[in-house]
Amino acid sequence: MVALVITLALFFDFTNGFHDTANAMATPIATGAIKPKTAVALAAVLNLVGAFLSTEVAKTVSGGIIKEGDGIQITPDIIFAGLMGAILWNMLTWLKGLPSSSSHALFGGLIGAAIAGIGIHSINFESLMQKVILPAIFAPIIAGAVAYLCTKLAYALTSRHDPETGTKLTQKRGGFRNGQIFTSSLVALAHGTNDAQKTMGIITLVLIAAGTQEPGSGPQFWVIASCAFAIAIGTYSGGWRIIRTMGSGLTDVKPAQGFAAESSTASAILASSHLGFALSTTQVASGSVIGSGMGRRGTTVRWGTAGKIAIGWLFTLPAAGLVGALTAMLVQTGVVGVVIAAVAGTGAVLYMFLHSKKSHVGHHNAVEVEEAGAAVRFRKKKALAVSRANNKPKDEL
Amino acid sequence: MKWLELVQVAGATLVSAVTVVVLYSLGVRLTAIAGDVSERKPAWLRPLAYVCFALCGLAVLFGLYLIIPYFSK
Numbered sequence: 001m002v003a004l005v006i007t008l009a010l011f012f013d014f015t016n017g018f019h020d021t022a023n024a025m026a027t028p029i030a031t032g033a034i035k036p037k038t039a040v041a042l043a044a045v046l047n048l049v050g051a052f053l054s055t056e057v058a059k060t061v062s063g064g065i066i067k068e069g070d071g072i073q074i075t076p077d078i079i080f081a082g083l084m085g086a087i088l089w090n091m092l093t094w095l096k097g098l099p100s101s102s103s104h105a106l107f108g109g110l111i112g113a114a115i116a117g118i119g120i121h122s123i124n125f126e127s128l129m130q131k132v133i134l135p136a137i138f139a140p141i142i143a144g145a146v147a148y149l150c151t152k153l154a155y156a157l158t159s160r161h162d163p164e165t166g167t168k169l170t171q172k173r174g175g176f177r178n179g180q181i182f183t184s185s186l187v188a189l190a191h192g193t194n195d196a197q198k199t200m201g202i203i204t205l206v207l208i209a210a211g212t213q214e215p216g217s218g219p220q221f222w223v224i225a226s227c228a229f230a231i232a233i234g235t236y237s238g239g240w241r242i243i244r245t246m247g248s249g250l251t252d253v254k255p256a257q258g259f260a261a262e263s264s265t266a267s268a269i270l271a272s273s274h275l276g277f278a279l280s281t282t283q284v285a286s287g288s289v290i291g292s293g294m295g296r297r298g299t300t301v302r303w304g305t306a307g308k309i310a311i312g313w314l315f316t317l318p319a320a321g322l323v324g325a326l327t328a329m330l331v332q333t334g335v336v337g338v339v340i341a342a343v344a345g346t347g348a349v350l351y352m353f354l355h356s357k358k359s360h361v362g363h364h365n366a367v368e369v370e371e372a373g374a375a376v377r378f379r380k381k382k383a384l385a386v387s388r389a390n391n392k393p394k395d396e397l
Numbered sequence: 398m399k400w401l402e403l404v405q406v407a408g409a410t411l412v413s414a415v416t417v418v419v420l421y422s423l424g425v426r427l428t429a430i431a432g433d434v435s436e437r438k439p440a441w442l443r444p445l446a447y448v449c450f451a452l453c454g455l456a457v458l459f460g461l462y463l464i465i466p467y468f469s470k
Contacts, residue, residue, distance in 0.1 A: 157423060157425075158422050189461075263418050
């Protein structure tokens, strides 16, 4: 059972990785700052590094949401069921291209499993409110507002007008494209420190529950290493569907905008993980993209897509919880139940994977803007030469 | 309820993101001016742009320094 749970936890880490590549790399890919393949490779490496950077255990994985002690014991069975719920929901949202929070899926699965396996009294609703519900409301708002402001600032500071005629000069905001490489790297790093921790916490929890590790001790090195690699491999395999949604589904992203969005995402995640008010990476990133879309004049935010994402968020907890609960009930029936649950889960994942093959979204078609971006860049260099020659007003970028 | 922490996170996010974006934007702006073809422009423009980029990088590094427990503990 322990081995099974660890495998499942690592697989969850993997889905977490490819689900969340988009958070860091969707905007630079959309603006053509980094080539898609390079972007995911960079994100993978930084996730790996990030996972090793901070070994402060996320012992708050279940984080007091499930009351421990008083005869309530989190068993490997419950964790198995919870992980099942989280993975299935992650796969489903990936299939739909929805950026949904992996941590919420995990929480939802665990809560559902705990309710079914132990009872409703095992849930600490106050800390559920405080650690999951409230951050879910505020994460996109904070990130969106900051990104909005930053986009405005970035555009205001770099808008150039001819002092005499008042016409627009070449804006020359190409520098932001290079900046994006750094800011998106920062987001990937933040994601690694944040999300790999959750799986480490889970595995450590299982090991403690199984009695193979001292209670209260930190994760062992092999746990850290395998989690880091699982999330890195997941990131490298790239969730192109979600990248497409984040990169061009919500709003058209320009370099200055992407830079502002990523700075706010990185600051929000790092600030929150440092100050102990955990925000979901996905929700912060989506909020930033929308905020920066509102901040640039002449951009429209596709609220239809945004609404779909929001509905996805609403369903994350209950849906993952439901699967978690069902699995917990199955598991409680004994070994046969565990086998049925494992087979059914694997089957569902395989089905979704095969189904995804029907409409393939890969690095080649994740963001159509890419080809256009290359064309524009070529044109711009020429235009730059022309405008240098006769200082013709140009409105680009 | 941890309202104070929420406000803290919001404030920290705002301050750090604005710092980075303003410094970088200034850098971009100054590089743009320095690249202009004009007869009279101060020679310190381009170095100043680089100073902005450097400060921006320093701000990021300082943030990382604060966050990675290995350094700050």
